[in-house]
Amino acid sequence: MFTQLSLALNNFIDNDLGHAADQTSLLRKKHKLHLADSLDKGHWTTNLCLVASGIAKVNPRELAVKLAVVLEAIDGVDRVEIAGPGFVNIFLTQDAFLQQAEHTINLAPEINSSLQEKIQIEFVSANPTGPLHVGHGRGAAYGDAIARILSSLGHQVEKEYYVNDAGRQVDILGCSIFLRKFSCTDDESFPASGYQGSYVLEIADSIKLDENAQHIQKEELCKNLPDDPEAEIDELIARIQSNYSDLWPIIRAGGLAYVTQSIKNDLTEFKVEFDQWFFESSLGELSNEMSDISKALHQVKQNHAYEKDGAVWLESTKFGDDKDRVIIREDGRGTYLSADLAYHKNKLDRGFDTIINVWGSDHHGYIKRIEATIEAMGYNKNQMQVQLVQFANLFEDGAKVKMSTRSGNFYTLKQLIDDIGPDAARFYYLSKQADQHLDFDIGIARTHSKDNLYYYVQYAHARICSVQNKYLALGGSLPKVFNSIDGFHACDPLIQLALNFPFVVKSAGENLQPHLIIYYLRDLAQGFHHFYNETNILKAEEQDQANMLRALDLVKNVIASSMELIGIEPLQEM
RNA sequence: GCGCCUGUAGCUCAGUUGGAUAGAGCAACGGUUUUCUAAACCGUGGGUCAGGAGUUCGAAUCUCUUCAGGCGCGCCA
Numbered sequence: 001m002f003t004q005l006s007l008a009l010n011n012f013i014d015n016d017l018g019h020a021a022d023q024t025s026l027l028r029k030k031h032k033l034h035l036a037d038s039l040d041k042g043h044w045t046t047n048l049c050l051v052a053s054g055i056a057k058v059n060p061r062e063l064a065v066k067l068a069v070v071l072e073a074i075d076g077v078d079r080v081e082i083a084g085p086g087f088v089n090i091f092l093t094q095d096a097f098l099q100q101a102e103h104t105i106n107l108a109p110e111i112n113s114s115l116q117e118k119i120q121i122e123f124v125s126a127n128p129t130g131p132l133h134v135g136h137g138r139g140a141a142y143g144d145a146i147a148r149i150l151s152s153l154g155h156q157v158e159k160e161y162y163v164n165d166a167g168r169q170v171d172i173l174g175c176s177i178f179l180r181k182f183s184c185t186d187d188e189s190f191p192a193s194g195y196q197g198s199y200v201l202e203i204a205d206s207i208k209l210d211e212n213a214q215h216i217q218k219e220e221l222c223k224n225l226p227d228d229p230e231a232e233i234d235e236l237i238a239r240i241q242s243n244y245s246d247l248w249p250i251i252r253a254g255g256l257a258y259v260t261q262s263i264k265n266d267l268t269e270f271k272v273e274f275d276q277w278f279f280e281s282s283l284g285e286l287s288n289e290m291s292d293i294s295k296a297l298h299q300v301k302q303n304h305a306y307e308k309d310g311a312v313w314l315e316s317t318k319f320g321d322d323k324d325r326v327i328i329r330e331d332g333r334g335t336y337l338s339a340d341l342a343y344h345k346n347k348l349d350r351g352f353d354t355i356i357n358v359w360g361s362d363h364h365g366y367i368k369r370i371e372a373t374i375e376a377m378g379y380n381k382n383q384m385q386v387q388l389v390q391f392a393n394l395f396e397d398g399a400k401v402k403m404s405t406r407s408g409n410f411y412t413l414k415q416l417i418d419d420i421g422p423d424a425a426r427f428y429y430l431s432k433q434a435d436q437h438l439d440f441d442i443g444i445a446r447t448h449s450k451d452n453l454y455y456y457v458q459y460a461h462a463r464i465c466s467v468q469n470k471y472l473a474l475g476g477s478l479p480k481v482f483n484s485i486d487g488f489h490a491c492d493p494l495i496q497l498a499l500n501f502p503f504v505v506k507s508a509g510e511n512l513q514p515h516l517i518i519y520y521l522r523d524l525a526q527g528f529h530h531f532y533n534e535t536n537i538l539k540a541e542e543q544d545q546a547n548m549l550r551a552l553d554l555v556k557n558v559i560a561s562s563m564e565l566i567g568i569e570p571l572q573e574m
Numbered sequence: 575g576c577g578c579c580u581g582u583a584g585c586u587c588a589g590u591u592g593g594a595u596a597g598a599g600c601a602a603c604g605g606u607u608u609u610c611u612a613a614a615c616c617g618u619g620g621g622u623c624a625g626g627a628g629u630u631c632g633a634a635u636c637u638c639u640u641c642a643g644g645c646g647c648g649c650c651a
Contacts (some may be wrong), residue, residue: 084594331651365646533615
């Protein structure tokens with residue numbers, strides 16, 4: 001029905017208005033046809049006449065009269081009303097209305113293959129230096145949800161985790177493990193910039209070494225260290241690297257493997273699976289001229305870089321950045337940006353139409369820089385889209401849960417999952433726009449009470465399952481199709497709500513806003529609970545009952561499909 | 575100082591490519607169960623959409639400005 005009505009509106013714009021071409025195309029773009037939010041405004045409603053009056057100075061209500069004549073001639077349209085300043089409200093015949101429901105219940109998405117894209121989403125990408133915490137969980141839930149939504153819209157989606165395994169942070173981890181492994185320091189004198197979490201001890205224990213490796217000159221290693229914490233840790237790393245060149249790679253690689261695996265395990269428990277784990281180290285070394293990172297830097301250096309103060313600078317200001325950026329340091333090492341530059345080149349060269357980077361919002365200052373980098377390499381910056389995810393504040397019984405990464409004392413994602421389950425966690429993570437602060441009360445998420453919106457939604461699904469089972473137990477079989485009965489409208493509001501499903505998914509996908517699904521689920525659950533309380537389905541007249549069961553099947557499917565899009569499993573019973 | 579984001583009911587937030595009387599959950603108060611799961615439903619109260627100005631048929635939404643809060647501004651990652 002939507003397609004037919006939409007076509008009719010466009011025909012009306014093209015043929016009946018006599019507008020100039022530019023006005024016509026503007027009007028085509030600006031007018032809306034959408035499901036009415038309440039049935040007294042019809043089933044469908046359009047603002048076409050209002051928009052047209054703004055563009056071409058015509059009287060909207062006069063125009064509406066003309067449009068009404070056109071629309072009323074369409075098969076399935078019962079009548080048309082002109083309301084307010086010039087809205088056109090379209091009322092369908094009950095037959096046509098229910099026909100739409102049959103269409104939606106089968107949930108066959110209409111995919112326009114010409115609009116299909118190859119999309120890559122990179123998310124989480126936490127440094128492999130410790131367990132994922134609750135902040136990472138939000139990025140994981142978000143990235144996975146938009147991946148699911150975009151695939152359901154027909155796009156080809158690839159999920160990728162970028163592992164920063166080449167930088168200083170992993171050296172610090174290796175150093176921390178080394179110090180613990182050989183008990184080089186006590187807790188008191190453990191470097192302040194090292195990783196102090198207890199997981200470091202677990203990793204140290206897990207790494208098995210030959211017996212002859214135990215001769216560590218502990219005092220030698222730890223004496224005369226600089227006072228500055230950063231210099232201290234760097235000095236320690238340098239000493240270990242040069243004095244224990246046999247042990248160092250084993251410890252470092254062992255730690256990296258351990259942490260990476262534990263991150264994978266946590267994500268699996270959270271039901272987030274990546275298609276691709278991309279290791280920064282695979283970009284190669286700057287010292288190797290044939291490495292990807294060297295080639296990428298070389299490409300940029302030819303036209304858009306210069307030397308100053310012994311370093312190589314990218315002329316990023318030419319591409320909209322606030323200042324130029326160092327890509328090769330005075331000492332010849334690359335910066336973080338140089339690796340990211342090569343990584344983005346790699347991604348774009350893989351042939352994606354769009355790459356989406358999901359970043360913590362504290363990286364927003366980095367966006368211009370990376371956009372400039374992409375343009376400097378000769379790509380279109382619009383191929384990349386950055387989605388920022390704000391950190392989540394955890395509350396328990398109204399009090400903020402303290403998190404301190406430095407001391408290694410923090411609430412991990414795994415703890416959260418163990419506490420409230422992956423589904424409730426995902427639900428709450430997605431319950432607000434990603435780029436805004438989220439206050440997440442674990443106390444509420446944990447309770448199985450009416451405060452808990454997650455269970456409110458699940459309960460709707462479970463209740464429908466329950467009614468269906470009761471009905472089947474009585475010997476009935478679920479109807480496969482609506483019967484058109486005059487005068488039966490008890491389910492109309494519920495059906496109208498369910499018909500919104502494809503539009504909600506489309507909007508959630510286009511705007512990369514999975515929270516729209518959460519709010520839709522809430523509305524749907526509310527509509528159902530309302531209906532359920534005022535209607536006794538099992539005692540209804542036979543024909544009415546069949547339609548009610550059909551409508552509930554529709555709602556159940558839509559709830560289940562919506563949940564699937566955010567990675568939540570619908571409960572059959574509670 | 576510069577840049578980005580935010581300010582909507584007591585609380586947590588939807589609604590922001592301009593649309594019909596500004597919504598939901600929680601909290602408060604009052605009701606609903608011999609009947610399919612009361613983890614539910616119904617009702618009541620609660621708002622100068624931070625303040626001001628502008629744009630137009632029409633603004634929470636767009637523009638300007640003031641105030642308040644958050645974040646970012648490294649040869650860190």
